[in-house]
Each structure stands twice: as structure tokens, then as C-alpha cells.
Amino acid sequence: MVVATFGVQAEQKKTLGDWDVHYIVVNTAFLTPDVAKAYDIVRSKYSALVNVSVLNKQSQQPQRVDVTGTATNLLGSAQQLKFRRVEDGDAIYYLAILSFDNLETFRFNIRLQQGDARQTLKFQQKLYTD
DSSP states (O other): OOOGGGGOOOOOOEEETTEEEEEEEEEEGGGGGGHHTTTOOOTTTEEEEEEEEETTTTTBOOOOOEEEEEEEETOOOOOEEEEEEETTTEEEEEEEEEOOTTTTTEEEEEEEEEEEEEEEEEEEEOOOOO
């Protein structure tokens, strides 16, 4: 489980329509070498892992959704987030890598779609190199 590897930071959750959306953004340097290798992630103090999972609000079953998004810093420079789906047992995660500078703050705008159902996850987070 990818989220369980981050003892330093807590994941967050928002309920959007029929979904509970769990998300976390962490510096990839915090990943253990084994976890980084297992998920094909390059560890660097200047890159962050954006991890999103979508559960049905009622059944708590993982959902297969299309995930796209952007991360925009406070100067307005946007990075397109390229999510890839990872299935780990019964869990489904959507992972993207984001490059950043120390103390850079991003506004995340992540679009989720499953058929006609569409939701947007929005949040802001400051990232650190240490």
C-alpha cells in the first residue's frame, strides 16, 4: 500500500459527490528505496509524489476513474500532472510526479471522471526539500 509508507505525513480526504477521495502529496525522497523501486519512482528531494485514490462513498470499494490535473504555483506556472493507475491487491491508486523548489506552494486542480460522473478535487499545499 503506497499511502501506508508515509508515516511522516497524513493523507487527506474529501467527499465529492458519490466518492470519498483520499489524497497525499509527499517528497519522493521520503519513499524507501524498495517502495520507489516497486512503483518505478525516482527518488529526489526536488520531486513530489501525488497519490489519489477514489472510493465509493457507500461501499468504500475502490473506483476506476480517469484522473487528470494540474499543479499551479503561486506565480501562475502550471505543470500538467500525468497520472498512472496502480492496482495493489484490492486497492487502486493514481500516481503522478511533480517537480518543485523548496518552499514552493501549489494549487492542485485534479479532475476525476467515471462515465458521466465528474468531480474536481482542489487543494493547496506547500512543498519542502527536507
